[in-house]
Amino acid sequence: MLASMFLLLLILFGSVSADRLRFHLKNLIDKNVSACDDFYHHVCSQQVDPDEFYSRRASTIFDTAINNLQNDATKYSPVEYDLQQIKASGKYGQYDFEEKKYEILVKTMLPRIGELFKERSLFITGASGFLGKVLVEKILYSVPDVKRIYIVVRSARGKSARERWTVITEVGTFLIVKRWLLLHIDLTLEMTNGIIFFQGILFDRLRRESPDALQKVIVVEGDLMQENLGMSQHDIQRLCDEVSVVFHCAATVKFDEKLRDAVGMNVKGTTRLISLCHKMPKLACLVHCSTAYANCDRQKTEEMVYPAPVDPQKLNETLDWMDDKMIDVITPHLLGDRPNTYTLTKALAESQLMEDAQGLPVIIFRPSIVCAMWREQLPGWLDNVNGPAGLFIAVGKGVLSSMPGDLSAVADLIPVDVVANMMIATGAYRLNSSSTNIPIVHCTSGQLNPVTWNGVVSFLREVYKEYPIPDAFGIPSAIFYKNTTKFEFEHRLRHEFPAKALDIACQVVGKKAIYSRHYGKVRNMVHTLAYFTTRGWHFENKGLPMLWEALHPEDKKVFNFDVRQINWSNYLFDYVMGVRKYITKENLEDKKALAKAKTNIKNITLSSLQRAKFITRLVICYGLARLLSKYSKKYPFWKYFGAIFLTSQVIDNITYKPVHRLKSLDDYLKEQKAWIA
Numbered sequence: 001m002l003a004s005m006f007l008l009l010l011i012l013f014g015s016v017s018a019d020r021l022r023f024h025l026k027n028l029i030d031k032n033v034s035a036c037d038d039f040y041h042h043v044c045s046q047q048v049d050p051d052e053f054y055s056r057r058a059s060t061i062f063d064t065a066i067n068n069l070q071n072d073a074t075k076y077s078p079v080e081y082d083l084q085q086i087k088a089s090g091k092y093g094q095y096d097f098e099e100k101k102y103e104i105l106v107k108t109m110l111p112r113i114g115e116l117f118k119e120r121s122l123f124i125t126g127a128s129g130f131l132g133k134v135l136v137e138k139i140l141y142s143v144p145d146v147k148r149i150y151i152v153v154r155s156a157r158g159k160s161a162r163e164r165w166t167v168i169t170e171v172g173t174f175l176i177v178k179r180w181l182l183l184h185i186d187l188t189l190e191m192t193n194g195i196i197f198f199q200g201i202l203f204d205r206l207r208r209e210s211p212d213a214l215q216k217v218i219v220v221e222g223d224l225m226q227e228n229l230g231m232s233q234h235d236i237q238r239l240c241d242e243v244s245v246v247f248h249c250a251a252t253v254k255f256d257e258k259l260r261d262a263v264g265m266n267v268k269g270t271t272r273l274i275s276l277c278h279k280m281p282k283l284a285c286l287v288h289c290s291t292a293y294a295n296c297d298r299q300k301t302e303e304m305v306y307p308a309p310v311d312p313q314k315l316n317e318t319l320d321w322m323d324d325k326m327i328d329v330i331t332p333h334l335l336g337d338r339p340n341t342y343t344l345t346k347a348l349a350e351s352q353l354m355e356d357a358q359g360l361p362v363i364i365f366r367p368s369i370v371c372a373m374w375r376e377q378l379p380g381w382l383d384n385v386n387g388p389a390g391l392f393i394a395v396g397k398g399v400l401s402s403m404p405g406d407l408s409a410v411a412d413l414i415p416v417d418v419v420a421n422m423m424i425a426t427g428a429y430r431l432n433s434s435s436t437n438i439p440i441v442h443c444t445s446g447q448l449n450p451v452t453w454n455g456v457v458s459f460l461r462e463v464y465k466e467y468p469i470p471d472a473f474g475i476p477s478a479i480f481y482k483n484t485t486k487f488e489f490e491h492r493l494r495h496e497f498p499a500k501a502l503d504i505a506c507q508v509v510g511k512k513a514i515y516s517r518h519y520g521k522v523r524n525m526v527h528t529l530a531y532f533t534t535r536g537w538h539f540e541n542k543g544l545p546m547l548w549e550a551l552h553p554e555d556k557k558v559f560n561f562d563v564r565q566i567n568w569s570n571y572l573f574d575y576v577m578g579v580r581k582y583i584t585k586e587n588l589e590d591k592k593a594l595a596k597a598k599t600n601i602k603n604i605t606l607s608s609l610q611r612a613k614f615i616t617r618l619v620i621c622y623g624l625a626r627l628l629s630k631y632s633k634k635y636p637f638w639k640y641f642g643a644i645f646l647t648s649q650v651i652d653n654i655t656y657k658p659v660h661r662l663k664s665l666d667d668y669l670k671e672q673k674a675w676i677a
Contacts, residue, residue: 110550113428113559118145120284121242125224125273126249127151130384131289131370135247135420137202140213142558143424150239152222152229152250201582205377224250224269229276236276244282245427248273249289253386255340255528259331260319266345267312267352274356285361285430287423288353292368292412292444292539293532294346297337300538303440305364308351309336315348339531354438363430367419367443368539369532372575374415374566379671380578388413388456390525391478392579396464398474399518402490403526405480405533407454412446412539414563415571419443422561425547441543443561448541451568453480453533459572467665468597469580475601479651480533491526493648495519497616573663574671581672589669621645 110116122139126132132151139146206213220239223230231239252265270288277283295301297309315334319327331341338344350364372382372389382389388411394400422443430439445451457478464476481487496519503513548562556562580586587593625641 109552110425110428110432110555112552113424113555114143114145116428116431117143117245117424119147120244121147121150122245122247123150123152123239123243124247124249125152125269126251126289128153129249129253130382130386131367131416131419132249133202133383134373134416135249135423136217137206138417138420139424140216141206141210144210144213146216148216148218148242150218150220150243152220152224152231154223154230155221201378202381202383224272225264227272229269229272236279239276240279240281242282243280244284245431246273246277246280246283246286247289247423247427248287251289251342251346253342255342257341258324259327259334259341259345260324262341262345263315263319263348266342267348268316270349271352271356274353274360277357277360283360285363285427286357287427287430288350288362288364289423290350290364290366291343291346292366292442292537293343294350294366296339296343296531296535296537299536300540301442302540303366303442303543305350305354305438305440306347308348309338309344310334310348312348312352340528357438359436361430361433362438363426364438364440365423365426365443366440366539367422368412368414368445370416370419371413372415372578373417374571374574375560376417378578379668380574380576381582382416382575382578383582385579385583387529388575389579389583391529392460392576393584394522394525395460395478396469396472396476396576396580398472398476399495400522400526401474401477401494402479402481402487403533404482404484404487404530405453405457406482406536407452407457407480409453409533409536410446410450411453411456411533412444412537413451414443414445415566418561418563418566421559422544422547425551425555425559425561429547429550439543441547442539442541443544444539444541445563445566446537446539446541448544449564449566449568451572455568456572459569460576462662463573463576465601466662467577467594468601469584470586470593470597470600472597472600482534491523493617493620494613495522497620498613501616570663574668577665577668588665594665617645617648621648 117139124132124136127136128151136149136151139149203214220231220235222235228236248270250265250269252262254262274286277286292301295306298306322330335341335344338347353362353364369387371387372380385393391400391403422441426441433439457480460478461476468476479490481490496516499515499519502515506513506515544561544563548556551559577588581588621641621644624644625637628640628644629635629637
């Protein structure tokens with residue numbers, strides 16, 4: 001009793017750290033003392049007026065609280081308190097009892113995640129996508145008592161939904177073939193520009209350890225772009241009868257998607273799903289996967305839904321009668337300060353969901369830039385070149401050495417397994433909550449464990465210096481320019497002019513001109529990423545640490561989403577090697593290839609591309625020196641030329657001292673083999 005009084009007085013009047021407070025509270029919990037728990041319930045029941053609570057002496061309030069718990073000291077389950085801020089005056093900031101935003105965050109420990117999902121049937125959209133595949137595999141592997149998982153997959157390229165899913169789960173190899181070879185292969189294949197990506201390796205551990213788990217996946221043919229999700233009445237009825245948990249991951253993530261298609265998938269598709277959910281009597285949880293960049297027109301984004309820039313329903317009605325040309329004209333006006341239709345339609349989907357999903361147990365989940373795996377089960381694994389992956393390849397190949405960006409800005413990267421784990425935990429939280437409100441949770445790293453673009457860029461220089469990519473076209477380097485004019489000058493000087501010169505040379509000797517076309521693709525990628533590399537955002541992140549602390553200790557081991565544990569140097573190493581292993585398909589164990597790549601980098605200055613760059617630089621420097629010597633008689637031509645040329649060489653070959661302690665390639669390969677074993 002005295003210990004309880006002492007602790008509670010310490011909370012109000014002591015200048016004690018959150019860690020020390022947590023330590024004392026855990027000791028109380030171990031002794032089955034529930035003073036803090038009862039005090040919280042006492043305040044939340046508003047037996048104490050907020051203004052009175054703020055002004056009255058602590059002893060009176062604590063006396064009331066402790067008197068209440070004398071009747072039953074074990075009435076409530078133990079909770080853990082995390083003190084966000086203790087003011088020196090001994091008084092807390094204002095409490096908002098309506099929104100329950102307290103300076104002290106109270107978390108009740110969740111039941112085991114496996115128990116919450118036990119014998120439940122799940123419905124997952126977007127299961128064939130990058131995040132969707134990882135989510136399905138993780139649930140099957142770590143929540144073995146789930147009853148079944150329904151996934152909606154559309155037919156494509158003449159293949160049924162079931163055939164497409166079979167390829168994703170059952171084929172564990174990778175081939176590069178020409179299109180005509182498809183006629184001779186008795187398999188359903190997914191092709192991208194002549195390259196076949198087989199995703200079966202992600203499901204290898206399931207086939208080894210729990211081969212029957214994949215039988216729980218029921219493939220439903222459908223399309224979110226169509227009415228009733230493009231599903232048959234039989235499938236709809238089956239979902240309505242059995243499903244109690246829904247994960248909505250489906251979306252078009254193309255940044256250059258036409259507005260009509262983006263609205264059709266991200267907004268209308270979500271509306272159709274919500275309509276289906278209203279018909280599910282057993283529905284206990286709907287996790288809507290949005291994006292932290294839905295409100296990227298704001299520098300700071302809180303865990304709340306902001307007003308839509310345009311009424312989603314009116315926009316849908318407008319798009320129905322407009323032709324494509326008219327839509328292209330109005331799109332820039334609708335985007336406003338947003339960079340693309342993806343972020344706009346994600347914001348519209350949230351706004352529409354808040355209206356349509358009234359009465360449903362919904363939670364909105366916002367990840368930032370979803371990247372390669374962190375820990376399980378294949379560090380560095382990914383299946384696409386979206387986001388930083390394309391940048392890593394371009395820099396490593398030497399085809400991109402400059403781009404617009406702010407080195408001090410935070411690169412809010414988040415590993416895909418962290419996202420999947422937190423989505424599952426978020427679903428468990430919603431299953432355990434009876435609130436009628438719609439919570440919003442951010443899955444971001446920028447506020448808890450930030451890494452800047454300077455950290456990413458400097459790491460790329462170091463890792464490619466030690467482990468260069470075979471057949472690189474140039475020396476791997478990357479310089480970010482805040483000034484767009486400087487970037488345009490450098491990009492043309494280093495890339496576009498040499499590429500055009502090489503194309504002219506190719507045409508002279510009768511070869512096909514390809515360099516300008518390739519650099520056109522690189523420029524498109526640069527402009528797509530520029531909005532996100534030149535800005536930094538503050539994503540409020542209160543939900544992640546709260547949810548993490550609420551997990552059972554065993555669940556923390558299985559569903560790790562604590563981004564504070566990420567070592568960015570090690571993660572980026574795995575990320576780069578994962579791109580090379582799973583996307584460009586390098587044999588990382590080939591020591592001879594690595595030695596050859598290092599030799600290639602040493603000799604790269606003798607390559608035709610480097611010669612073209614050198615000649616282009618000479619011509620530009622000559623022209624600038626002529627202009628300066630003509631209009632300024634202070635120095636002779638040769639001094640201007642020498643100064644300009646030497647400056648350009650220094651900038652081009654500038655080096656930085658290593659700031660990262662690199663993992664070794666051998667360590668990475670050992671980790672891969674350990675996971676596979």
